[in-house]
Amino acid sequence: MVxxxxxxxxxxxxxxxxxxxxxxxxxxGMGVPFVIGMGxxxxxxxxxALWRLGGNERLFDRKGLETVDPRVLTExxxxxxxxx
Numbered sequence: 001m002v003x004x005x006x007x008x009x010x011x012x013x014x015x016x017x018x019x020x021x022x023x024x025x026x027x028x029g030m031g032v033p034f035v036i037g038m039g040x041x042x043x044x045x046x047x048x049a050l051w052r053l054g055g056n057e058r059l060f061d062r063k064g065l066e067t068v069d070p071r072v073l074t075e076x077x078x079x080x081x082x083x084x
Contacts, residue, residue, distance in 0.1 A: 012034065015033045015034040015037065016030045016031050016034040017031055018031050020032070044065050
């Protein structure tokens with residue numbers, strides 16, 4: 001896990017360097033790939049917040065990792081395993 005974060009940080013610093021940019025141009029003193037990546041990351045966070053504030057809370061209210069209908073435990077005869 002730590003190695004992943006080290007690689008992400010190293011890659012981010014390389015992408016932020018203008019000399020490593022294909023075009024050699026910079027935006028706000030940073031390389032274009034880094035600005036595009038951070039821009040999309042920021043856009044995703046904004047869209048996630050707007051979705052949540054827009055009243056679509058179903059995604060955020062579900063219980064973690066719960067995928068089975070609770071009726072499977074109480075009514076097992078109605079839910080048979082396909083192919084069994």
